[in-house]
Amino acid sequence: MATNGTYTHLPLPAPTRFRQLLAEQDIVVAPGVYDGFSARIALEVGFDCLYMTGAGTCASKLGQPDLGFASLNDMREHAETLANLDPAIPLIADADTGYGGPNMVARTVQQYHRSGVAALHVEDQIQTKRCGHLGGKHVVPVDVFVSRISAAVAARKKIGSDMVVIARTDALQTDGFDDAVVRLKAAVDAGADVAFLEGVRDEDEAREVCRLLSPTPVLLNMVENGATPSWTPEEARALGFKLIIFPFAALAPAYEAIRSTYAGIKKTGRTGIDPKFTPKKLFTIVGLEEATSIDEAAGGSLYGKV
Template sequence: MSPHGHGTHNSAVSAGRRLRELLASGRLVTAPGVYDGLGAHLVARCGFPTAYLTGAGVAVAGYGLPDIGLLTATEMVERARIVADALGEVPLIADADTGYGEAVHVVRTVRAYERAGVAAIQLEDQAFPKKCGHLPDKELVDARAFEAKLHAALDARTDPDTVIVARTDARGPLGIAEAIDRAGRYAAAGADVVFVEAPQTLEEIEKIAAQVDAPLLINMVQGGLTPDTAPDTLAALGYRIAIHPGALLGPAVLAGFDSLKRLGGTLPAGLTPGPQGLFELVGLREWAAVGERYREHSDRSDRSDRSVQSDRSDHGKDGA
C-alpha cells in the first residue's frame, strides 16, 4: 500500500468493493489511463476516484512496443502491482487483453491480477495476438469461446467483489449490431461491466446504451475512432465508466518532442495521426513486417503440405 495514504477508504475494504461502491452511486466514473508508478501517484493526488491500467500505455511507455499483443501476462501483472501500490486506496481497472490464452490461462491471469491488487480485470474477445481496439484488421474469437473465458474468470475470483469487465471488439470487423448482440450475451454470461470498443458515432454510443442491459464502460481515445463525448452526455445515457487511456501518455509524448526539439533534435516526419502514429514511434511498421514475413512462410508451408497430401491421395488411387 502506498505510504501516502491516497483516499479516505478503509483499507480493510477490498479494491473490488470500493469500485463497486463507485458504480452503485449512479454517477459516471472517470478513469485516467496510467502505465507507471508516477502516473498513478499523479492520478491519485489529483483526486480521481479510479484509474485504468492501459495495456497500450504499458506496451509503448514501459517496453517501447506497439500494442499488438507482444506483452506477456507476467509483464502486465508486474506493472499492475506497481501501479496498484502507488494508487493506494484508489481502485485500479486493469487491462488483461485476451487473458493471455484459453480459459485455463484466464484462470491463472485472474488469480495473478487479484494478487497484484487490482479492482477490475478487463478481458476482450479478440483472437490472439490482439491489437489496439482503434487499429484496423482485428480478428475475433467465437462468442461462445469468449463466454467460456468469462465463466472461467468469474469462477477464478478469490474475491467475489473483483469486477470482471467484458470487452467486445466486434464493431470494427462485424458491425455495430453484432457488437451489441455480443455485449448482451456477455452481460447474460455474468460480466459485471460491459465494454463495446470503438463505436464510431454518437448514434452508436446512444444505441449501445439503449440496447445493452448492463453497467457500461466507454473508451475515450484521443484521435481514435470514437467521437469525443461530454461526460454529462455519457452519464445521462447511463454509462458508468469512461476510461481515458491517453490522458497522460499523449501529452507526455508531445512534451518530450518539444523538449528534444529545444535541445536541437529533429522531429520525425510523416507520422500517422492518432493511435497508429503513436505505435509507429515504437516500431509498429517494423513489427508488422516481421509478422508478415513469417505469415507468408506459414502460407507457403500450408500450400506445400496440401500438395504433398494431394500427391499421396493420387498415388493411393493409382494403386487401388
C-alpha cells in the first residue's frame, strides 16, 4: 500500500494469521473473553489469540444460561466487537449449531467473516443446545452434522475467506467415544480444518482422539471443574492437542471479584477498590492512548489533557 511514496505493510488477515499460528506453534493458547473489557485485558497481557465463549456471551450480554438463548445476531455482534479491538490478533468464536439448516450455516460464516472472526466452531447438538459440560444433551444424526460443516466450508470458499472451520461434536456423552470419532472424521472429510471433541474425560481419550484424527489439529476445551480434567497447555500439547481454549478464564474470577465488591458495599458502604485503579487507569486499558494519538494526528488537542 503506497502513501506519499512510502509503503506500509498491512498486517495479515486474522484468519491467515491464525493458520500461521497453528502451523508454527507447538500449541495455540486462547483465553476466553466474554466482553470488550476482558478482551482488552487479554490483549494487555500479550496473548496472540483470543476465544469468544458462547457461555460467556449468554451470561454477559443476555444474563441467561447457555441453553440456546443467543441468536446469530447476538453472537455476531459480540464477535465483531471483540475481533476488531485489535484486528491483528485472531479471534476464535463459538457459532453454536450454525443457527439453522445449511443456508443459515452459510449465512453465519458470511457474517462472522465480515465481522473479522478468524475461526469458528460449529457443533452437532440439536438447535435447542446447551453448554457442553451440562447433562441431557442431544445430537443430530451424523449426516445433518456433516451438512452443517459442508455448508460452512462451501460458504468460506465462495467468499474467498481463509477462516478456519472447527468441527465440534458433543456425541461423546450421548453416543460414546467411537461414534464421536466417526463424526469428527466425517467432518474432516467434509473440509473441517480442526476437530473438537467436547467433554474429553481422561488422558486415554485425549491421546486416542488426537492419534485417530492426526494430522488434523485437535482442540481442547479446558473448562475448569467440568467434565474434563484440568490440564496446562504443555500437558495438553504432550497429549497431542494443537489448540487449547479457556472459556471460564475471565468469567470465574470476574464473578468472585465483582460479588465480593458488591457485598462490601452492601455491608460497609465501601468498595475496597485498589487506589491505583483510577478512571484514567480504566480508560488506558481500553484504548485511551490510541484514541489520543488518533486525535493528535488529526490536529486535535483536547485528549492530551485527560
